[in-house]
Amino acid sequence: MNWTEKYRPKTIKEIVGNTKAAEDFKRWIEDFEGGRVKKASILYGPPGVGKTSCVYALAGEEEHKYDVIELNASDQRTYKVIKRIAGSASKTSSLEGKKKIILLDEADNLHGNADRGGAKAIGEIIMGTRHPVVLVANDLSKIPTGVKNRCKKIKFEQIKKSSISKVLVDICERENITFDEDAIEGISEKNRDLRAAINDLQLYLLERLISALRTSQFMEETFFWGWITERIGPTS
Template sequence: MSWTEKYAPKRVEEVVGQKKAVEQFLTWYKSWQPRKRAALFHGPAGTGKTSLIEVLGKEKNLEVVEMNASDFRTAQQIREVLGQAMKQKSLFMKRKIFMIDEIDGLASEDRGGTGEIIKIIKESHYPIVLTANNPWNTKLRSLRQYCQLIQFGKVYYWEIIKRLQLICEKEGVKCEKEVLSQLAKRSEGDLRSAINDLETLARAKKQIKLEDLKVLGIRRKETSIFDVLKMIFKTKTAIAAKLSIQNVDKDPQEIFWWIEQNIINEYEKPEEIANAFDMLSRADLFIQRTKIRQNWKYEKYMIDLMTAGVALAKKEMYRKFTRYQYPDKIKFLGMTKVERKEDKEKLLELSKNLHCSTKKIREDFLPFLKIVSKNF
């Protein structure tokens, strides 16, 4: 069994990086029969379109009937195969859901194919899900009006890394952090591709190093943090701002510091600067909630606020050249790394001797000890 199958989601909420798409689909499915009688999943390969249908089938005990549109050459074939399957009852009296994969690959020589599928959608007693990489293909123009369009975006860089780390732990594979970073970057948001690459490397050895990536070929170009900042500060749309951070090898906290440092370098009007920092302050609240509650659902709101929120804080785009600065926060953390490590070790030692948490010692005991020490 391949790792993509072995570590496929077991529940709907385990579909990685597609929370909005999952919510839209479940709303559509629960309200069936809706006005839009079919759903059209669209987005790049490896983003979970097929996985979502399969895992829903398991959860709801549905019979999932999968077909590929490229197998149909004529309207008659569609009618005979798909039309008949719609009429047949399930062997074990299960409810059904139909998935027609790669609908944009419908044979172009058959002018009646799309019309036949529309007819089946209108008459169907079962939910139908179509998938496509490009929903705006001219062949799908008439089909779109009968479908609920649901977009699957590229999976975020750090979400891919988390998934790869989990697989490494379960498979007993020791993998350098930089290897996981490179695998996530080269996948360009395709989780399936990243898992396949990891499995390829792990077949040969259980300890993967950076030089082992050579077997996978040339690495793809990563997105620079400076390109990310340019996109956030120069764009006029929320979607472009949110997508800008997908393939950068920085975690959200670090990107936050880069944005914080450079707002005043980009924006000039006081109200724009105030609005941008207001968005960042709200994002910071969700960062803290994520850390305290260990609930990663808050990360989405943090990302939206610090990218789209900051991007839309301006009234108009500045066409000037801006020299973006390295964050002071990261400089400070680098300069105090050794000192902070020593402080942490001392706190851990005190924690053992005083039988309380390092947090209590840092917040309650140390300030008191500093005051006492000044009087001696």
């Protein structure tokens, strides 16, 4: 299993390195429920700092329980597609009566001639929505002004190296795997993107295990690959 998914934060308190931004987002959601704030927010900052994870963490908390309706980067961003996927969802409740968050990831991709009405569709959805609309972006300056002005802006900062190291050590301990402090230091120095750092850690440990286990004459091939997959994830 991919460790970025396995160790994705389950609550707002588990967001690393951006406690204030996560709490600001939670406060905005609670104020939205009380009808006291703008209907949309933009979570912006560098890749891998917990923006999208923050949305899913809050949505899963027992006190909130939202369904997340996500329009991700692989979807077309035309007026027609955005209105079809997000427009109806923004005005209706789920079959179970649960609340919804309308999430547009990589919203800075709306900018430019390729937009084809996407920004207009987002603006219309924000004005007519019954549910909170959340845009996630790396670069706030690339969000069209008309959309940006309708949103509360919440900035996520780059995560400190020490915080990333702490997460990587914690993962190793939870997986019951010994680790090389120099390797942890190197991965943390290279990546201020927590998602990339976790991926690099998993790859490093996988390569180390494969190298060590292949030298054993007592390990049959089927057991070897089964053990690897169970312990640290598939090799491809």
